[in-house]
Amino acid sequence: TIRRHVVGTFDGSAVRLFLDGTLAGESPLAGPLRTDTEPPALFVGMGALNGWMDDLRVFDEVLSQSDVVRYRDTPVQASSARSRMLAMF
Numbered sequence: 001t002i003r004r005h006v007v008g009t010f011d012g013s014a015v016r017l018f019l020d021g022t023l024a025g026e027s028p029l030a031g032p033l034r035t036d037t038e039p040p041a042l043f044v045g046m047g048a049l050n051g052w053m054d055d056l057r058v059f060d061e062v063l064s065q066s067d068v069v070r071y072r073d074t075p076v077q078a079s080s081a082r083s084r085m086l087a088m089f
Contacts, residue, residue: 005072011062021069 007018010033016026055076063071 007063007068007072009063009068018065018068021065021072023065 005018005020009016009018010029012032013028013030014026015029017024057071057076
């Protein structure tokens with residue numbers, strides 16, 4: 001079984017992808033990711049994910065690479081949540 005830690009971030013000027021705590025790629029992107037007013041939806045199990053999802057966290061702030069590594073190494077617990085964490089599963 002292959003386990004990967006995958007994180008995507010967006011800071012208003014670039015999107016970044018981290019794999020296992022290491023920056024795997026980034027691309028400039030200006031403006032908001034969304035322009036509609038509907039709440040975001042997360043679709044899982046529609047054929048794109050072949051495996052299990054574990055430790056899903058949603059933040060309302062940009063994470064630095066050191067944040068990504070720290071959260072990779074910290075189990076999900078209410079006591080480890082940042083004030084801007086929107087959800088954790």
